[in-house]
Amino acid sequence: MDKDQQNISRGNLLAKIALAPLAIGAFAALQAQEAEAAGMTQKAAGYIKVSKMKGKNCANCALYIAAKPGKKYGACQAVSGQIAPVAYCNLYAKKAG
Ligand code: SF4
Structure with missing residues (x-):
């Protein structure tokens, strides 16, 4: 793996880590909606x-x-x-x- 590929991989990893809280928040919101709907x-x-x-x-x-x-x-x-x-x-x- 050359330096450019390492940078792209690191960039992808950082992007995924940065988006994780958004995904968790969206999941929690969905669960709250389902509980309310029930x-x-x-x-x-x-x-x-x-x-x-x-x-x-x-x-x-x-x-x-x-x-x-x-x-x-x-x-x-x-x-x-x-x-x-x-x-x-x-x-x-x-x-x-
Ligand atoms: S009587 Fe039956 S349909 Fe009406 S609110 Fe209660 S559970 Fe629901």
Whole structure:
């Protein structure tokens, strides 16, 4: 390896070291966004698998995201994890209409 090649290699290494904090920062920001998108834990929301509240369940909650065809569980805009349409939690908000 001649001197020019060594300088290029050293330059590449220094550039990678200089960019590392940016990459780490971007990764941390992505993780924070994902955690926020996941929402509150089921435990914190008082989620129960089968509603005991007459006429109130996830299927008729405004925050429910219906299960895809062939799937048993949907999702929730506020609570993380798989959400059963017959479940209930303390954040229940009656769907309009
Ligand atoms: S907010 Fe609660 S009741 Fe409404 S869909 Fe989400 S988990 Fe179900």
